């Protein structure tokens with residue numbers, strides 16, 4: 001898309017609008033990042049995170065808990081060299097599509113190739129998730145698309161297709177989580193997202209992710225790894241947004257997104273817990289989820305990245321609390337700055353909305 005009216009921006013009208021950065025403002029690309037319904041997503045906090053990051057001196061950055069990829073993508077849009085990681089496979093694929101990928105988009109021929117019927121396509125999803133998720137046609141489509149996109153040779157092309165598929169599933173699944181199944185009529189409020197077939201969603205989402213692809217002239221990367229195995233030696237800044245131990249409930253990503261994690265590898269080497277209603281896979285251990293391990297995990301986290309500027313996102317409803325975290329960070333960093341603002345996460349049921357009203361913190365440790 002080209003800029004039509006550039007009066008206020010003092011840039012030539014031929015400039016692609018995505019490349020416009022209003023004076024002192026957030027790159028428009030970062031604001032246009034495809035939002036995924038994902039627990040803890042910072043998408044709506046991007047302008048604030050940008051304001052904080054733009055006060056810091058860095059050229060290279062690591063986001064080892066990248067989730068939807070929106071913060072890694074913000075830093076890419078700010079012109080930095082970015083490495084994005086997550087211990088889940090499906091989130092890593094999204095980051096590969098948007099952060100690492102500089103040029104590859106999908107054209108009509110790619111989409112036709114992905115969607116063409118195949119005699120050799122498995123029917124694993126149709127069989128396994130019958131009566132659990134989506135309509136029968138949607139499940140057949142997912143089996144077909146999975147077979148098609150796994151044949152794409154170019155890993156970036158595959159990643160764009162996967163990202164489009166994941167966002168399609170998140171839009172169509174009520175509440176965007178895979179903890180609910182069966183008769184979902186009670187969720188049907190006539191929303192377009194629930195009415196479209198997954199194939200119709202997918203075609204739209206390919207265009208959405210194509211539009212997010214751009215080259216910032218740097219060698220950006222995305223790979224799947226546990227944070228304690230992630231290595232980015234000499235990186236200037238590390239943005240840390242780990243899960244936190246909630247006051248109640250749990251924060252298990254696999255419980256909520258097991259279907260997408262399975263889809264990301266067609267359940268290869270993953271064992272389905274057949275006695276569960278929604279056909280879950282085993283959850284993955286992370287020390288940030290438990291009171292008994294969280295403090296030690298933060299200690300090790302800050303030690304691991306002690307040579308970099310540390311930017312930590314955190315919420316008032318998590319454990320350990322801010323004072324403990326600040327104390328831990330002080331052991332590694334001479335200068336600490338605290339930024340805070342009120343925020344309301346849209347995630348969750350009506351009953352949990354009160355709980356979702358929090359103070360969001362960013363702790364910056366330098367020196």
Ligand SMILES: C[S@@+](CC[C@H](N)C(=O)[O-])C[C@H]1O[C@@H](n2cnc3c(N)ncnc32)[C@H](O)[C@@H]1O
Pocket residue numbers: 038039040041042043064065066067068069070071085086087088091225226227228241242243253285286287288
């Ligand atoms: C709060 S979310 C990050 C949200 C992200 N900043 C965004 O805006 O979308 C935390 C992420 O950490 C990942 N995660 C949890 N434990 C991890 C670990 N030990 N190593 C790497 N990633 C982990 C989860 O899969 C999840 O995507």
